[in-house]
Amino acid sequence: MLTGCAISAAVLSLSLLAQQPPPPKETKEPTEKEKEEIDSGIPIASEVVRKACSPCHKIDEKQRMSRISWRRTTPEGWEFTIKRMVELNGLKIEPAEAREVLKYLANNLGLAPEEARAASFEAEKRMIDYxxxxxxxxxxxxxxxxxxRVISQRRSKGEWELLVxxxxxxxxxxxxxxFRRGGPPRTEPGPDGRPPDNRHPMDKAIPKLAEDLPLKTPEWSAWSANMRVPKLVGRWTFTGYQPGKGRYYGETVIKPGEKEDEAQTETRYVQVKTGETITRHGRALVYTGFQWRGRSFEGSTDKEGWREVMFLDRNQRELTGRWFTGGYEETGIDVTMARVGSDPMVLGLDRAALQTGGVRTVQIYGANFPADLAAGAIDFGHGVAVKRVVSASPSLVKAEVEVAKDATLGPRDVSVAGVVREGAAMIYDRIxxxxxxxxxxxxxxxxxxxxKQYQQFEAVAFHNGADGKPDTKDDLNLGPVDVTWSIEEYTATYDDNDKDYVGTLDSNGLFTPNVxxxxxxxxxxxxxxxxxxxxATYKTPEGKVxxxxxxxxxxxxxxxxxxxxxxxx
Amino acid sequence: MKHLKSINRKAARIDRQADVVALQQGPPQQAPAPHFPLGCTLIFSPGWEADRNGGTAGLCTPVERDLFDCHAGCFWPAQVPDQLNHAPDWTAKCASAQKDWRKIDLVFP
Amino acid sequence: MSALALGEFHPFRSAGRDFLYLVPSAAVFELDEAASAIVDRLRESSTGTGELVAELSARFPAAELQETVGELLRVRAISVEGVPDEPPPRQMPPENFPLTTMVLNVTNQCNLSCTYCYEYGEDKIVDTENGRKPKFMSEQTARESVDFMLRESGENRMAHLTFFGGETLLNLPVLRFAIAYARERAAAMGKEVDFSLTTNGTLLRPEVIDFLTENRVGVTISIDGPKEMQDQFRVFHNGTGSYDVIAPKIRELLRRHQTRPIGARVTLTSHTLDVRKIFQHLTEEIGFWEVGFAPVTTSPNRKYAIAEEGFDDMLEQFRSLADEFLEFAVENRHHGFSNVKDTLEEIHKGVSKAYPCGAGLGLMGVSTDGDVALCHRFAGSDAHKLGTVRSGIDRLVQIGYLEKHHIADKTDCSQCWARPLCSGGCYHEAYTRYGETAHPNLHYCEWIRGWTDTCLRIYGELAVRNPRYLEQFEEKVAYEASQVN
Incomplete structure (x- = not known):
């Protein structure tokens, strides 16, 4: 790094010297295109926003505010900006006022669901390879x-330039x-005889961003016209998966909050692996008609709580997203919530897969199961016989099933009382x-x-599928299995003995880094x-390691x- | 082939395209480096979280030694507070990072 | 159109022509002028095909350049930038890989006590003095070992049995027994066994020589050179040198044993680094057919360990001897520098190794009590045991070992162009140096690259000046195990 800095500083000063002085500003009539761009600016109707931002941002005759009106983004994107205004530009604003500004901007200069979807990993704090x-x-x-951060923004071309x-x-x-190209410009013409593209990377990026992520889009036009405060009050099923902890099933009751777009929640769910029941109370806001941002707490001693970032579907029937906590938001549950109506609902089983041969009791989680559920009303498809219903409550059925020795392998839909959950079970014969x-x-x-940033690992069992080969499309995922965990040296540098220093891995695959x-x-x-x-080392029942x-x-x-x-x- | 002459047996096999393995093996034997997203900066050499090969061997550890340079030069604006704007006094309590690294705060810009 | 970039290869120039050694396919191609020009241009920077053709169009017709780019792409000498290559499949050897060579440690006793000996000396890993291993292999264990070898040789018709020690001739009775028994069993199974041994030469009595000749046993003599070098480390227990004892015996062996070529195997140390002098003495003055050199295996702090400068010096000497080899080979004359010949053969076949050697795969070592280990250098070490001749190979242990040592996992080697031939180097060397068999031998990387480059140049020279010389490598069997280090 020391060398890195020294070199870069030297090059920086050189590049500053080499920089051309800016051309003198000419006052000329805007072109048609520029006019169009100016016209696309979004008027700011909120008095609070105008008051808070107008000391710096000019309001024009069409109620558009400089810079602000030519940008749309997520609530997080706007929060980011407000904080920077406080931090670096001397904005003085009370928290309550800031919240109102944020809400106005996120709702009126926000993203349409189609636009926000691609960037949801940013708000949900997911580690994905994008x-x-x-x-x-x-x-x-x-x-x-x-x-x-980039793809959760929409800006006019001028705004992208100003951002750079x-x-x-x-x-x-x-x-x-x-931003700028290193090395001397290329002089020789390209194969087509045209001069080489000597633009700086930023000069290539700006038009691309203006084209891909423009201020004005049909998606936003349609959504902003249709946007409304969703009516979420009622009962919702809760299905969750947390690496290392497994499946959760339960119910969330959403009650009205203090304001129209706010909600209070009570979520009660069971961790299937342990049978433990967890109850969380929380509150949430919904921005732009579909972006759920909440925080919930487990009991009164939970000060930090878990943050909730979810996405409401257009029919207002399903919320999907991630609840998370941790120093780097690395601990989280993938959550799906579905509105409970009068029909039965099947959420899933207590396990991922069923082995051929033998009788076992499986648990089916759901909602509105009839009290007098008969074995015949439960179906796993051919080769899996439902012997009897052991017990049935509205949200949980325990049933004894027998999987034939020769049952067809692969995913199975499970239906209860006429309602199907696709691919709820996997039939396999061996790991x-x-x-x-x-x-x-x-x-x-x-x-x-x-x-610390922790890392939870899981070992997932696989069946090779019909082709008998591993790592192919037809492999059957049999869900997590209990394994023995260990750490081995990854030899990148001789004799650094990383494994003795980096931290510890517990028996459940949770890695805790060192200090x-x-x-x-x-x-x-x-x-x-x-x-x-x-x-991970796993010993199959047949003794294979x-x-x-x-x-x-x-x-x-x-x-x-x-x-x-x-x-x- | 006209411009390349196969000399050893392996080359002759590649030439005949009979040796699928030789072709499959392809160039860089190196496994593709794991990619870490979300604010990761793998492109500098080295990156903040990972070096060019996706490991830590090429990082400038211990990082405490270099914090001043990163801070003062704004070299990692998304990873280390920058002296220019957000945190001019970040290292004020820390005369020697090796010794006083505990006095450095986490900054929320 | 995306830019073209260089693939992974080592370029070299021989006999005025340009060659590429491609990695990891290990193919060698000669380039014509257009191909050379393209590669040279891409070494400066990546560029698009169009630009490339435009730049070079003054020298070559565009169509020819296009065609050449196509050929270079096809052999993967160049690649399209930004198109990631499929990660190479991590090919594991097939299960139940047949055993080609069994190295039998018939004794761990020796009548010499060479200071650097890995069996006996300061860096030994098996306690030969106080350990629980018997000092001599019994007839029973030899019998079981031969059965084991023939059983594990699978479909192979030919098995190689190499005797090792200690000093092999100290256990002559079992050696005789093993050869007779192996002959008999192999014949019953329709197989053949090839025998060889390594000895320090002190016990080569005339009747022993006759026995070796009659049985066509390949002989390798461990010898370090002329008297002043031999006597530095290769000493009897009382410290006296062994040269005067062995020199006449070796001459006698060379005179009488005409059924197999006799090779010398030299251990180079910091004190005995005069490669040319040693070679000249052993071939011209003593009369060995072939001489192979290996640097001593030792922890770095021993005084006889070869330091970095020593490796440079050794490389220079190897190079000059290799140049001499080349001049002989151009005229189809024999030259006994076996290190060059072995490497040329590997280059010619285009060997691209997943493992540095056959240890634990096609080659295994058997200790005096019948424990099977990675190779003879580990025979008797419990930590490197793969099974016993009685219970067979523990396949789980073997697979675990093969997974651990695969070149794909040697990060240090992943960028090295010499890895198809080196593959990280000797496990025993690594264990002695780094305490870890899977560790690449980083202390001699420069030397390996230098030496491989030398051999590639010689290979290129021969390909141009005497291609018929290389034909001899076509027929030779895949793995010749007559010489064990």
């Missing part, structure tokens, strides 16, 4: 931060790091292999100055970062955290 289709743009932006200018002003080094998920994990040292800061026991006083293999592993990167803390937890308050 690559923007245009390579130049991807590089320009993701050299410093997630592309999620803002970065160059606040973070001058980004000019060298990402062929296991895989560790995620294949590339990441943790961060912490605990002294900075939070931050230098470690006197390590060579060169290094800190506890490193990379290792996480290895299966192994699988994943790469785990145990790395630095983040010393700065751009986060907007306030959007749910």
């Amino acid at each position: 690559k923007y289709a245009d390579k130049d743009t991807n590089e320009v932006c993701s050299k410093c931060h997630s592309m999620g 200018a803002m970065h160059r002003g606040y973070y001058p080094l980004s000019d060298f790091q990402a 062929d292999g296991i895989k560790v998920k995620p294949q590339a994990g990441m943790a961060r040292v912490g605990g002294i100055n900075f939070p 931050d800061g230098p470690n006197v026991k390590r060579r060169g006083n290094a800190n506890n970062v490193g990379d290792v293999w996480v290895v 299966l192994r699988a592993r994943a790469h785990l990167l145990v790395t630095m803390p983040l010393y700065v955290k751009f986060d907007q937890p306030e959007v749910s308050q």
Whole structure:
């Protein structure tokens, strides 16, 4: 890094010297295109926003405010901006007022569901591998931060230009790091005889962004005309999955909040693996008619709570998203909530898969199951006989099923009282292999100055499928299995013994990183970062030993955290 | 082939395209580096969380040694507070990062 | 159109022509001028095909350039930038891989006590003195071992049985028994066994020599060179040198044993690094057909360990001897520098190794009590045991070992162009140096690359100047195990 900085500083000063002086400003009539762009600005009707922002942002004759009116984004995107205005531009604003500004901007200069969907991983804090289709743009932006920040924005071309200018002003080094081309311009013409494309990466990215993520879109026109405050009060089923903890089933009751777009919740769910019941109370806001932002607490001692980011479907029947907590929001539940009506609903089973041969009792979770449910009303398809109903309550049926020795392998739909849950069960005869998920994990040292980032691993069993070959499309996922976990050295550097320092892996696959800061026991006083293999060993009932592993990167803390937890308050 | 002449047996097999394995093996033997998203900056050399190979071997550890440079130079604006605007006094209590690293705060811009 | 970039290869120039050694396919191609020009241009920077053709169009017709780009792409000497290559399949050897070579440690006793010996010396891993292993292999164990070898040789018609020690000739009775028994059993099974042994030469009495000749036993003599070098480390227990004892015996062996070529195997140390002098002595003055050199295996702090400069020096000497080899080979004359010949053969076949050697796969070592280990160097070490000749190979242990040592997992090697031939190097060397068999031998990377480059150049010279010389490698069997280090 020392060298990196020294070199970059030198190059930076050179590039500043080489920079052309800006051309003198000419006052000329805007072109048709520019006029159109100006016209697309969104008027600001809110007095509160006008009052809070007008000291700096000019209001024109059509009630458009400079800069603000030519941009749309998520609640998090607006929160980000408001914080920067407070931090760097001297904005003084009371929290209550800020919340109102935020809500107005998110609702009236927000994203349509189709637009927000692609960027939902950003708000849901998911570790996913996202690559923007245009390579130049991807590089320009993701050299410093997630592309999620970018694709949750819509701006006019002029606004994209100003955004780049803002970065160059606040973070001058980004000019060298990402925005401008290194090396001399190419002089020889291309094969078509035209001069080479010597534009700087940022000059390629701006038109691309203006084209891909424009202010004015048919999606937003349609949604903003139709947008309304959703009516969510009532009973909802709760289905969740948390890596390492397994399946959750339960119910959420949504009650009216203080304001029309706010809600109070009571969620009660069972962790299938342990039978433990968890109750959470929370409150939430819905932005832009579909973006649920909430926070819920488990009992009165839970001060932090879990944040809830969910997406409401257009029919207002289903909420999907992620509830999360942790220093880096790495612990979370994938949640689906569905509105309970009068019909029965099947949510799923207590397990992922059923082995051929033998009788066992399975639990089917759902809602509105009839009290007098007969075995004949439960169907797993051919080869799986439902022997009897052991017990039935409106939300849980226990049934004895016998899977024939020769039952067809593969996914099965499960129906109860005429309602089908597709692919709720998997029939298999043996376990062929296991895989560790995620294949590339990441943790961060912490605990002294900075939070730890934990990483939960899971081992998932597989059947090779009809083709008998592993890692093909027809493999059957049999769900998580209990394995023995261990850490092995990933030999990237000789003799660094990462595995002795990075942290510990418990019997449930949860990796806890070591503390931050230098470690006197390590060579060169290094800190506890490193990379290792996480290895799962599984012994099948037949005595075969299966192994699988994943790469785990145990790395630095983040010393700065751009986060907007306030959007749910 | 006209411009390449196969010399050893493996080359002859590739030439005949009979050796599917040789072709499948392809260039870089190196496994594709794991990619870590969400604010990760793998493109600098090294990146913040991971080096070019997706590991930590090429990082400038211990990081405490380099925090000043990152901070002062705004080198990692999304990972380390920048001195220019957001946190001019970030390292004020920390004369030597190696010794005083506990005095560094997490910054929420 | 996406830009073209270089693939992974090592370029070299021989006999005035340009060649590429492609990695990891291990193919060698000669380039014509257009192909050379394209590769040279891409070494400067990546560029699109169109630009490339435009730039070079003054020198070559465009159609020819296009065609050449196509050919280079096809062999993967160049690639399209940004199109990620499929990760290479991590090919594991098939299960129940047949055993080609069994190295039988008939004794762990020795009448010499060479300071650097990995069996006996300062870095030994098996306690030969106080351990529970018997000092001599019994007839019973030899019998079981031969049965094991023939059983595990699978479909192979030919099995190689190599005797090792200790000093092999200290257990002559069992050696005789094993050869007779193996002959008999193999004949009954329609197989053949090839025998070889390594000895320090001290016990080569005339009747022993006759026995070896009659049985066509390949002989490798461990010898370090002329008297002043041999006597530095290869000493009797009382410290006296062994040169004067062995020199006449070896001459006698070379005179009488005409059924197989006799090779010398030299251990190079920091004190005995005069490769040319050693070679000249052993071939011209003593009369060995072939001489193979290996640097001593040792922890780095031993005084006889070869330091970095030593490796440079050794490379220079190897190079000059290899140049001599080349001049001989161009004239179809024999030259006994076996290190070159072995490498040329691997280059010619285009070997691309998943493992540095056959240890634990086609080659296994058997200790005096019948424990089966990775190779003879680990024979008797419980930590590296793969089974016993009685219970067979523990396949789970073997698979675990093969998974652990695959080149695909040697991160340090992933960028090295020499990995198809080196594959990380000797497990025993790594264990002695780093305490870990799977560790690549990073201390001699530069030397390996330098040496591989030398052999590639010689290979290129021969391909141009005397291609018929290379034909001899076509017929040879896949793995010749007559010489064990």
